[in-house]
Amino acid sequence: xxxxxxxxxxxxxxxxxxxxxxxxxxxxxxxxxxxxxxxxxxxxxxxxxxxxxxxxxxxxxxxxxxxxxxxxxxxxxxxxxxxxxxxxxxxxxxxxxxxxxxxxxxxxxxxxxxxxxxxxxxxxxxxxxxxxxxxxxxxxxxxxxxxxxxxxxxxxxxxxxxxxxxxxxxxxxxxxxxxxxxxxxxxxxxxxxxxxxxxxxxxxxxxxxxxxxxxxxxxxxxxxxxxxxxxxxxxxxxxxxxxxxxxxxxxxxxxxxxxxxxxxxxxxxxxxxxxxxxxxxxxxxxxxxxxxxxxxxxxxxxxxxxxxxxxxxxxxxxxxxxxxxxxxxxxxxxxxxxxxxxxxxxxxxxxxxxxxxxxxxxxxxxxxxxxxxxxxxxxxxxxxxxxxxxxxxxxxxxx
Amino acid sequence: xxxxxxxxxxxxxxxxxxxxxxxxxxxxxxxxxxxxxxxxxxxxxxxxxxxxxxxxxxxxxxxxxxxxxxxxxxxxxxxxxxxxxxxxxxxxxxxxxxxxxxxxxxxxxxxxxxxxxxxxxxxxxxxxxxxxxxxxxxxxxxxxxxxxxxxxxxxxxxxxxxxxxxxxxxxxxxxxxxxxxxxxxxxxxxxxxxxxxxxxxxxxxxxxxxxxxxxxxxxxxxxxxxxxxxxxxxxxxxxxxxxxxxxxxxxxxxxxxxx
Ligand SMILES: Cc1ncc(COP(=O)(O)O)c(C=O)c1O
Numbered sequence: 059x060x061x062x063x064x065x066x067x068x069x070x071x072x073x074x075x076x077x078x079x080x081x082x083x084x085x086x087x088x089x090x091x092x093x094x095x096x097x098x099x100x101x102x103x104x105x106x107x108x109x110x111x112x113x114x115x116x117x118x119x120x121x122x123x124x125x126x127x128x129x130x131x132x133x134x135x136x137x138x139x140x141x142x143x144x145x146x147x148x149x150x151x152x153x154x155x156x157x158x159x160x161x162x163x164x165x166x167x168x169x170x171x172x173x174x175x176x177x178x179x180x181x182x183x184x185x186x187x188x189x190x191x192x193x194x195x196x197x198x199x200x201x202x203x204x205x206x207x208x209x210x211x212x213x214x215x216x217x218x219x220x221x222x223x224x225x226x227x228x229x230x231x232x233x234x235x236x237x238x239x240x241x242x243x244x245x246x247x248x249x250x251x252x253x254x255x256x257x258x259x260x261x262x263x264x265x266x267x268x269x270x271x272x273x274x275x276x277x278x279x280x281x282x283x284x285x286x287x288x289x290x291x292x293x294x295x296x297x298x299x300x301x302x303x304x305x306x307x308x309x310x311x312x313x314x315x316x317x318x319x320x321x322x323x324x325x326x327x328x329x330x331x332x333x334x335x336x337x338x339x340x341x342x343x344x345x346x347x348x349x350x351x352x353x354x355x356x357x358x359x360x361x362x363x364x365x366x367x368x369x370x371x372x373x374x375x376x377x378x379x380x381x382x383x384x385x386x387x388x389x390x391x392x393x394x395x396x397x398x399x400x401x402x403x404x405x406x407x408x409x410x411x412x413x414x415x416x417x418x419x420x421x422x423x424x425x426x427x428x429x430x431x432x433x434x435x436x437x438x439x440x441x442x443x444x445x446x447x448x449x450x451x452x453x454x455x456x457x
Numbered sequence: 458x459x460x461x462x463x464x465x466x467x468x469x470x471x472x473x474x475x476x477x478x479x480x481x482x483x484x485x486x487x488x489x490x491x492x493x494x495x496x497x498x499x500x501x502x503x504x505x506x507x508x509x510x511x512x513x514x515x516x517x518x519x520x521x522x523x524x525x526x527x528x529x530x531x532x533x534x535x536x537x538x539x540x541x542x543x544x545x546x547x548x549x550x551x552x553x554x555x556x557x558x559x560x561x562x563x564x565x566x567x568x569x570x571x572x573x574x575x576x577x578x579x580x581x582x583x584x585x586x587x588x589x590x591x592x593x594x595x596x597x598x599x600x601x602x603x604x605x606x607x608x609x610x611x612x613x614x615x616x617x618x619x620x621x622x623x624x625x626x627x628x629x630x631x632x633x634x635x636x637x638x639x640x641x642x643x644x645x646x647x648x649x650x651x652x653x654x655x656x657x658x659x660x661x662x663x664x665x666x667x668x669x670x671x672x673x674x675x676x677x678x679x680x681x682x683x684x685x686x687x688x689x690x691x692x693x694x695x696x697x698x699x700x701x702x703x704x705x706x707x708x709x710x711x712x713x714x715x716x
Contacts, residue, residue, distance in 0.1 A: 081590055083558055083585045083587075084585060084587065085514065085515045086584075086587050086607075086621070087611075087612050089612075090612035090614065090617075235512065239513075243515075249635060342563075344563060345562055347514075353559070355559070358534055358535075
């Protein structure tokens with residue numbers, strides 16, 4: 059596999075495949091829209107005006123570059139590797155999701171589409187999408203499972219305040235996967251006027267590639283910042299994996315260049331069906347939401363319910379490029395339980411004065427376990443994908 | 458050998474075929490089996506049986522709800538194939554299965570094709586499998602003599618219609634309008650132009666589905682297409698405790714078939 063193929067998102071002869079994973083498993087009416095999206099995306103990315111506009115928004119509006127912060131208190135307490143935090147929590151709207159939504163909503167403008175739809179789990183992608191749409195004067199509809207609406211109430215209100223319509227999804231498990239189903243049904247119906255702003259590196263080609271490219275700003279900055287600070291690349295990169303966008307964004311510029319890449323999935327409360335969200339760790343290849351990738355499913359292929367204390371990791375699938383990284387040993391994937399993630403959130407709050415999102419706390423928990431085992435000459439970069447304000451109620455109940 | 462080709466050949470100059478859909482195991486196995494037979498007896502030319510999937514993205518609320526209930530009632534791919542084999546002993550009409558790709562993928566493509574043919578199935582309809590992803594399934598189905606139906610929609614470019622036509626056998630499923638399954642009040646006025654475009658690029662029989670809910674619409678579509686597919690309207694009747702075969706009979710007679 060050459061790196062050039064990694065760049066184009068196409069491996070071998072089949073477009074949109076990462077090894078055996080990926081593809082476009084969608085109803086025929088969407089194919090023309092995916093073709094159009096790919097065409098317009100490539101011409102936008104080649105357009106200096108578009109890139110300058112996006113870079114300007116990322117800098118002045120979203121607050122990039124985000125710091126690569128040496129977590130001295132945390133590192134000292136753990137007694138091992140030097141731990142750096144990539145501070146995506148400091149982005150406007152409080153998570154890395156804004157990197158993707160600014161890019162995609164700008165792309166929608168470029169394509170002449172004024173209506174944006176999105177799915178959301180934790181509400182972070184929904185808020186980021188509503189924000190970008192408000193900024194760019196677009197109509198925005200966000201689909202959200204009823205279960206998630208109940209546990210992320212403050213984000214629902216934020217979206218509404220931003221002028222976005224939040225549509226409750228009552229089908230299936232009433233969480234993120236069902237919100238994606240509903241958004242896809244909307245897209246099939248309104249495909250001529252609407253852009254579907256998918257929130258992670260999942261879905262049919264070209265979404266995994268587009269979202270990866272828009273999130274790779276995380277890794278590019280980290281690479282530059284680490285090199286400036288430490289004079290070399292980090293030894294390990296750690297990020298939580300829901301659909302896989304903050305992790306893919308951090309990993310991508312480092313793939314095959316030496317650093318260990320570690321993705322942390324939701325270990326939930328156990329390893330049975332419905333107890334976790336570890337698609338790569340405990341799933342099998344399957345097709346959901348337009349791509350062939352690792353999937354949590356039962357013996358006959360019905361998608362199983364998932365569980366995580368963090369809504370953003372409560373998803374049975376994962377981006378196809380992660381499946382490919384796993385299969386080729388280019389990244390490793392581990393799981394962290396609800397309890398360990400909650401503890402990690404408390405730990406980071408005490409040692410660094412930073413309350414992480416519960417999603418990001420999974421990556422912190424891994425660093426807590428791993429840093430003491432390695433020497434102080436090692437550098438570990440952890441993606442702090444979001445801040446914990448949205449999770450305050452859960453933290454209050456559980457800690 | 459699939460029974461679809463001979464059926465369309467036989468009806469060619471006469472009338473359009475009526476393809477009636479039901480969700481396997483909805484509301485339960487026994488009822489869905491007897492309703493399937495009743496719809497065939499009432500004049501349906503083909504029975505299309507849904508193998509329920511947990512995440513039916515191409516389906517609207519009516520079929521979604523029926524899929525959910527069917528799964529609760531114990532539906533599995535093997536269970537629906539069992540139902541097909543029992544129906545096959547009682548009818549010579551074509552039987553189709555509609556399902557999402559993951560269930561077939563998980564079953565194993567070759568094994569599914571073999572078991573489906575042994576059960577007496579004639580074709581597979583997989584709405585989340587566009588032409589360019591169909592090769593593996595088609596290669597598994599061809600030796601088994603199972604047709605693979607492909608979709609075309611009003612957004613499908615002419616070059617893709619040819620691709621879909623090459624990938625498909627049995628018929629082309631023409632999506633009458635954009636959107637998931639569900640009943641609509643009127644037939645899209647795009648339909649005649651759309652079907653004309655498809656005919657220019659394909660020699661397969663064309664069956665039109667999505668949104669057809671009345672005998673009047675059936676007749677209207679039947680004048681333009683080789684087959685008319687009716688789903689949600691029938692499933693809704695069953696969900697409401699009514700017998701869908703009465704509507705099937707009306708539709709069959711509107712198409713000029715048996716009454
Ligand atoms: C803060 C935060 N981190 C991580 C995730 C997981 O998504 P991904 O794996 O795409 O980065 C989410 C999703 O909602 C999130 O809000």
